[in-house]
Amino acid sequence: MITGAWEAWLAERADLRRVRGTVRSDPVLRGEARPRGGAEVLDLASNDYLGLSQDEQVVAAAHEALDRYGASATASRLVTGTLPVHRELEASLCRLTGQPGALAFSTGYAANLGALTALSGRGAEILLDAHAHASLHDAARMSRVPHATFAHSDPADLDRELSRRAGSRVLVAVESIYSVLGDAAPLPDLVAVCARHDALLVVDEAHGIGVAGQGRGLVAELGLVDAPNLVVTMTLSKSLGSQGGAVLAPPTVREHLVNTARSFIFDTGLAPAAAAAARAAADIVAADPRLAARVRAHAQAIAATLAIDPAAGAVQSLPMASPEAAVAACLDLRRHGVLVGCFRPPSVPDGISRLRVTARADLAPADVAAAAQLIADVAADHRGAAA
Numbered sequence: 001m002i003t004g005a006w007e008a009w010l011a012e013r014a015d016l017r018r019v020r021g022t023v024r025s026d027p028v029l030r031g032e033a034r035p036r037g038g039a040e041v042l043d044l045a046s047n048d049y050l051g052l053s054q055d056e057q058v059v060a061a062a063h064e065a066l067d068r069y070g071a072s073a074t075a076s077r078l079v080t081g082t083l084p085v086h087r088e089l090e091a092s093l094c095r096l097t098g099q100p101g102a103l104a105f106s107t108g109y110a111a112n113l114g115a116l117t118a119l120s121g122r123g124a125e126i127l128l129d130a131h132a133h134a135s136l137h138d139a140a141r142m143s144r145v146p147h148a149t150f151a152h153s154d155p156a157d158l159d160r161e162l163s164r165r166a167g168s169r170v171l172v173a174v175e176s177i178y179s180v181l182g183d184a185a186p187l188p189d190l191v192a193v194c195a196r197h198d199a200l201l202v203v204d205e206a207h208g209i210g211v212a213g214q215g216r217g218l219v220a221e222l223g224l225v226d227a228p229n230l231v232v233t234m235t236l237s238k239s240l241g242s243q244g245g246a247v248l249a250p251p252t253v254r255e256h257l258v259n260t261a262r263s264f265i266f267d268t269g270l271a272p273a274a275a276a277a278a279r280a281a282a283d284i285v286a287a288d289p290r291l292a293a294r295v296r297a298h299a300q301a302i303a304a305t306l307a308i309d310p311a312a313g314a315v316q317s318l319p320m321a322s323p324e325a326a327v328a329a330c331l332d333l334r335r336h337g338v339l340v341g342c343f344r345p346p347s348v349p350d351g352i353s354r355l356r357v358t359a360r361a362d363l364a365p366a367d368v369a370a371a372a373q374l375i376a377d378v379a380a381d382h383r384g385a386a387a
């Protein structure tokens with residue numbers, strides 16, 4: 001039971017959230033069964049860009065791993081928690097992305113924590129793109145080294161910041177395709193700037209894998225797999241429809257992470273069913289570039305109907321006039337059976353609230369078109385459509 005000063009403090013924080021309009025909740029919006037086509041709700045809010053969380057082969061792979069290994073890895077990967085399915089997953093991720101090595105973590109969040117903390121350390125500094133995901137910011141804090149941001153996707157600013165740190169070992173962290181605005185990072189320029197300053201570039205491909213580069217990610221699309229001092233992180237929970245994360249890097253980096261990444265060492269290994277599902281999904285994406293093409297075509301159709309510039313990834317975001325307008329439009333759409341996400345401060349880098357509309361490869365083009373039109377109409381009703 002929470003009482004006394006703690007009860008009062010929790011009530012004060014809740015009041016503050018209400019006043020600021022930043023109350024969050026975790027409603028159950030989908031039934032127990034999640035039918036794909038013809039569902040009672042059309043889910044354009046999830047991160048299941050390719051619809052693989054419901055794919056028969058992916059689900060069967062998870063079942064098989066459950067039967068074979070049980071529900072848990074039961075221990076840290078360094079103790080008894082490494083199972084054949086982890087090795088198979090890591091090999092599949094390498095095949096998909098063209099990377100020379102992979103290490104699976106229990107989440108993408110943990111992969112970012114592991115990569116930044118283990119690769120920085122005493123004497124290092126971290127520079128983050130100003131729009132980098134919260135997990136990269138948290139990782140920089142947990143690295144306990146000086147860290148700062150540089151202007152979003154601005155290689156010239158990164159160059160200036162690196163020049164100021166000449167002589168230091170600097171790790172730079174960016175996303176390949178940004179989660180909120182959906183814009184692609186200028187990776188070739190960032191790689192060149194980092195190479196000039198001997199900085200290590202960590203690229204979070206959470207929103208690039210499965211969507212860019214025929215599913216192999218933006219790093220592969222741009223021919224940067226062999227770029228010097230480049231490390232990729234990813235989640236298994238978006239295009240791969242499962243759960244977990246990974247760091248993709250040469251074997252020397254993998255070995256360093258196994259020995260020093262605290263979010264790998266002091267964490268139970270990825271659940272076998274999640275590993276098997278992600279492995280099956282990675283193999284499907286590698287074998288079928290049409291999936292990535294389809295999600296991109298749907299994303300472009302949604303952007304055209306919403307009259308916004310198409311984002312590079314699956315997520316399209318429609319600016320709204322206020323957080324209230326965004327929330328009201330979301331609720332209205334929910335009543336019409338269409339789920340969209342809602343970005344509001346403080347989760348938006350530029351303070352502009354948005355409807356977050358996810359393209360999915362597994363929907364029929366007619367359903368996507370109808371849903372996009374409904375979203376445009378509802379947004380206009382709330383006078384929040386992009387000016």
Ligand SMILES: Cc1ncc(COP(=O)(O)O)c(C=O)c1O
Pocket residue numbers: 107108109110112133135175179204206207235236237243244245
């Ligand atoms: C850019 C980015 N990095 C990392 C993560 C974390 O991934 P996970 O959900 O697997 O922890 C996310 C998920 O929201 C993300 O968008």
